[in-house]
Amino acid sequence: MAEPAQQKVFAPWEDPSEKPIIRFEGVTKRFGDFTAVDKLDLKIYRGEFFALLGPSGCGKTTLMRMLAGFETPTEGHIILDGQDVAPIPPNKRPVNMMFQSYALFPHLTVWENIAFGLKREGMEKDKIEARVSEMLRLTRLEQFAKRKPHQISGGQRQRVALARSLAKAPKLLLLDEPLGALDKKLRQETQFELMDIQEKTGTTFVIVTHDQEEAMTVASRVAVMDHGKLVQVATPAGIYETPNSVYVADFIGDVNIIEGAATPNGDQVEIAWAEGLAPIVAKSSEPIAPGAKVHFAIRPEKIYVSREPDMERANRVQGKVIDIAYLGNISTYRVRLANGQMISASMTNARRLSRRDFTWEDEVWLNWTDTAGLVLTR
């Protein structure tokens, strides 16, 4: 009997012997008084699909433009494949970029757009032909080769931009909000296409986005940025399940944040959060000082809503249903607790709507286990 194949998980960041393809070392970028990127350290590994996620103005685009060479760091070094890129001008870097506006040359056909970079390299004619055909096949654009950019649809333009930036086989491909201009349905399809192409070509992708769903879907790791700093760098699951701060928890998905004072009790923490109500009991991986002000973060889907208190779960709070958002597969309940705090909880609609036990204005119990939420100290 054959040995079951060992499923190798792609996680070069956990392997200390692995050399990163990109290293940011204390990179700072200032525009006048404004610090766009602040003393940033980051390692990105070969073959990664790395997402830079953050609100507009957080410095993610500046970070990408420094990689492309359109901006130079005020301080610090960017090392690409063992080489400091500071003295290399953008047209000589083994890095290509897919622009947010696609920046397709309107006076050239799809074919000529894709061939543009290859021609600048001085590649032989028949090699260019072969490479462009390969790119057209990869992005399923064969029948549009002779069209001009204004004669094709938005989704096709996006693929031309991708093909053009991949044509030179860069070590690193930068994608600046690549799907921002597409409608939702097309965006979801394209996300999987992007992942597929990334896997096929083995190119390291760095994507900038403000859409957390997009980052979660495509990326091997996500870096959440705020005010020029990296708040957390982790896998999508890590970011979602164990955010390291209120900022990250709040930025990714929906979350309920409850403030309170902590009292450590073994490996558990009791959080006093409202007078006259039982403290929240939660497990915490890191030690917490007695009396410290903490935030308890819990995702709506980790809360169980019921008519009667569920004694198997460590935390039980009573409240009144104020609002129900019916989304088909799930419903999100907005529940007001005795102290006025609003809590969102979502439940799968396993039963038919007509058989639901509770509705608007009903008194319900919110129950969750001691591991359902996270205790955050910042």
Add this chain to the structure above:
Amino acid sequence: MNLRRLFLIAVPYAWLGLFFLVPFLIVFKIALSDSALSIPPYTPTLDLSGGWTSIKEFFQGLDFENFVFLTEDSLYWKSYLGSLKIASISTVLTLAVGYPIAYAMAQSADEWRPTLMMLVILPFWTSFLIRVYSWVGIISNEGLLNQLLLGMGVIDTPLQIMNTPTAVYIGIVYTYLPFMILPIYSALEKMDGSLIEAGVDLGCSKLQAFWLVTLPLSRPGMIAGCFLVFIPALGEFVIPSLLGGSKTLMIGKVLWEEFFSNRDWPVASAVAVVLLLILVIPIVLFQKNQEKAEEAGR
């Protein structure tokens, strides 16, 4: 509903018919007439009171004699050629001067653009005639330029610019420069700056990016500007007659002389009709260019 549409379409056509087609037909009719010592100074004139016979006589009096005459006297075709040459060269010169200005305007900071635009348009606020006249004061033998150069000791004898084709080029380039700058500027200004970055990203040097991206994308603007300079420059009369002296042959000047010095209206009209026919070609090409640019812009 249909009546209203018909009316809306009819208005511009009526305007064109009344103020373009009718005057053109009158000029064309005069071109077919003979010169005469009378008021108006040509014959025949249409006399409807004479009935059918006089109308018949009227049409019998018309012929293409004047057009034939234009081909016989070398003055005319030489003037046409002279005009074509001067208009072409000054168009190229205007492009050479206008493009860098338009480019600099498009590259300048947003808050400066309205001011720069204003500075380009500002000369239109003074009379064209006065502006051309003031060039006389600059380039004539006793003018500012010569005095400055003499005073600095750069030259010993004043430069003869006045009454030469150079003076005409200066005048035309100066006068029509805004018509070149504005369409080029509008083409460059619309251009997405990330296109240049994309060019550089794909391996272009700055110069290559300009040559391969900026220049082709501003071509519709350049073509529009060239026509906007070439078309009026071809029939230009004021500039060559004020600055060009007697040696510069341009058809606009010949036309004026036929009308006002010779008082030969029929020949002058023939000259005007031929000039119009020559201009139809670039005007049609200009329209085609505009349509193409509009299509590409969508």
